[in-house]
Amino acid sequence: MIIFEADRARKKIDGINILHDISLCISRGEKVAITGHNGSGKSSLLKLIGGFYENTSGQVKRIMSKTGYVPEHFPENIRFKMQEYLLLMGKMNGKSESELIKRIQIYAEIFAITDFLNTPLKNCSKGTKQKAGIIQALLIDPDILLLDEPLTGLDEATQVELLNELASYKTGLTIVFTAHETLLIDGLADRVITVANGRIIADEKKEIKEKYRCIKAIVPNQTIALEIPSIHIHYLEEHTVEITVLCDHSDEVLTKLLESGCSIVELIEKR
Numbered sequence: 444m445i446i447f448e449a450d451r452a453r454k455k456i457d458g459i460n461i462l463h464d465i466s467l468c469i470s471r472g473e474k475v476a477i478t479g480h481n482g483s484g485k486s487s488l489l490k491l492i493g494g495f496y497e498n499t500s501g502q503v504k505r506i507m508s509k510t511g512y513v514p515e516h517f518p519e520n521i522r523f524k525m526q527e528y529l530l531l532m533g534k535m536n537g538k539s540e541s542e543l544i545k546r547i548q549i550y551a552e553i554f555a556i557t558d559f560l561n562t563p564l565k566n567c568s569k570g571t572k573q574k575a576g577i578i579q580a581l582l583i584d585p586d587i588l589l590l591d592e593p594l595t596g597l598d599e600a601t602q603v604e605l606l607n608e609l610a611s612y613k614t615g616l617t618i619v620f621t622a623h624e625t626l627l628i629d630g631l632a633d634r635v636i637t638v639a640n641g642r643i644i645a646d647e648k649k650e651i652k653e654k655y656r657c658i659k660a661i662v663p664n665q666t667i668a669l670e671i672p673s674i675h676i677h678y679l680e681e682h683t684v685e686i687t688v689l690c691d692h693s694d695e696v697l698t699k700l701l702e703s704g705c706s707i708v709e710l711i712e713k714r
């Protein structure tokens with residue numbers, strides 16, 4: 444089902460055309476990356492898709508009622524604690540407090556930020572704030588989630604963690620994001636749109652390839668996990684770890700874990 448359709452749409456601001464000749468359809472469930480150089484029009488196209496920019500000419504149809512939007516920069520110096528902020532944002536969208544508290548707890552677990560729910564946002568790391576931005580957008584049950592450069596400024600481990608959380612969150616959710624990082628484009632997108640000078644110059648479906656493997660293992664002690672060449676290690680319990688590795692390295696890592704007396708509990712393929 445098509446949820447966004449544009450036919451030769453144009454956006455003019457202060458007499459300057461910032462988007463030209465945009466003809467594009469997005470279907471429910473697609474994961475679309477918008478890429479291009481700085482100033483090429485990525486954020487503007489994202490805003491046109493979400494309805495934050497109305498087209499100046501051409502036709503645009505949006506068959507979506509709720510849009511979750513995560514801007515490039517999380518607002519600085521928010522004095523609220525994480526949970527207070529999420530409650531406030533959810534209430535502004537008409538949700539009840541009791542429902543919101545339950546949902547915030549679930550998302551906090553998915554995005555691994557439960558420990559920060561009572562931390563003032565201004566004291567949270569960039570990655571944690573970015574996750575708060577994504578959760579506030581998900582709390583409204585969006586038909587489409589729009590993310591403006593969600594990985595910018597995050598270190599590699601946090602980028603991989605956020606990517607895994609986004610990729611595993613919900614297969615049916617439509618996600619459109621702007622990005623420069625191949626990590627995010629390769630890891631999340633099934634379609635890549637390239638813009639230059641406010642025009643779409645390429646629109647390609649991607650071959651979906653599993654890129655990462657997540658190994659859940661029971662380890663005799665935590666130091667073993669530290670010796671494993673991984674991208675990310677997450678301690679679930681004292682002796683249970685979740686290790687994210689590139690698929691190409693996973694046989695080597697599995698052999699090393701087994702030789703060190705670890706037991707493998709689960710193997711999950713991730714994009």
Ligand SMILES: Nc1ncnc2c1ncn2[C@@H]1O[C@H](COP(=O)(O)OP(=O)(O)OP(=O)(O)O)[C@@H](O)[C@H]1O
Pocket residue numbers: 456457461479480481482483484485486487488621
């Ligand atoms: N509200 C606005 N008023 C005037 N010009 C604008 C406005 N929004 C965007 N532009 C111009 O449109 C062009 C595209 O901007 P946009 O932010 O969409 O690019 P981008 O590809 O997202 O850039 P970046 O990678 O640097 O974030 C730029 O030249 C920008 O100056």
